[in-house]
Amino acid sequence: MKKIKLKKKNISSNSSRWLQRHLNDEFVIKSKIEGYRSRSSYKLIEIEKKFNFLKNSQNILDLGCAPGGWLQVAKKFGPKNAKIVGIDLLKIEKIDNVVTIEKNIFDEDTEEIIQKNFTNKVELLMSDMSPNSSGNKKIDHLRIVSLIERVLEITKVVLKPKGFLISKIFQGGAQGDLIFKMKKDLSDIKYFKPRASRKESSETYLIAKKN
Ligand SMILES: C[S@@+](CC[C@H](N)C(=O)[O-])C[C@H]1O[C@@H](n2cnc3c(N)ncnc32)[C@H](O)[C@@H]1O
Incomplete structure (x- = not known):
């Protein structure tokens, strides 16, 4: 090319x-x-090719979904009548048969809003969230950790037992503490770095199953 x-x-x-x-x-x-809508879509396509989570999930939640690339992949690879809901701080251009909610996941009513949008518990919870860079490494690291901790809180409430979590995580610092916290509710914890995730980036994806 x-x-x-x-x-x-x-x-x-x-x-x-x-x-x-x-x-x-x-x-x-x-x-x-x-x-x-995003190059990030190919990360989820690779995850799907390896694990087949979308194919087998009727209720799919995407946290930090803008501009909507993962939602498009969920729609393409998920079952035809899957319920797909995405949440982001930013407004998302409409995708047919997908519910999008403009919201900060730290809002207290997040779990309630999610539950209202599904008739059953979620079978696949995905998060590709990353905070905006502040330029200060320590602050950025704390923001990343608190985002993942919040994903774990939401997982606890809305994810079905034996449901799957796919979450972006950044290697380093508090990773050990996070894994320790995860082990209370999740098992089969593994990491997967898709080829579409840039080599020089410390991001990787954590895959886990709810107990
Ligand atoms: C890398 S982008 C997601 C890309 C998406 N997976 C796609 O393929 O289009 C990360 C997103 O996380 C969102 N985000 C970060 N913090 C958030 C928060 N507290 N609540 C909701 N969304 C958040 C950002 O607004 C951003 O759109």
């Missing part, structure tokens, strides 16, 4: 490097061709 080269005019060298890499990224190009 022909590489796109940028003219340097008016772009700082860091932004130009980022943009050049983005424009030539295999998964960015594929997502444009195949109509997915």
Whole structure:
């Protein structure tokens, strides 16, 4: 494939490097061709090819779903009449037969709203959430940990026994403590780093089953 080269005019060298890499990224190009809203969609496609969670889940919840790439994948690979609900701080452009809710998952009524949107408990809870970078590593790390802790609280309430959790997690720091907390409610805990997840990123995906 022909590489796109940028003219340097008016772009700082860091932004130009980022943009050049983005424009030539295999998964960015594929997502444009195949109509997915995010390159992240290919991470979930790889997870699905390995574990087949979507195929077998009637009630699917996606936390941090904007712009909607994972929701599109859930709709494509899930059962035809699956109930799919996505939540994000940001507004999500409509996807037919998918419910989207603009909301902060830290809001106290989150579990209640989720339960109201499903007639049964959730069989697959997915989270690709990451906080906006503050530029301060310590603050960012604390934000990441509190997001995952909140995902675990929600999992406890809304995920069905023997249901599955897929959650983005960042390797390092408090990972050990988190795993310790997870073991109270979850088992078969494993990590999976899809090829679409950039090698230089510390992100990986945690896969677990509710007890
Ligand atoms: C990497 S993006 C998700 C991409 C998505 N999986 C896709 O394929 O389109 C992470 C999302 O997490 C959301 N997010 C971060 N913190 C959140 C919070 N507290 N409540 C709800 N959404 C949150 C962000 O707004 C952002 O849209």
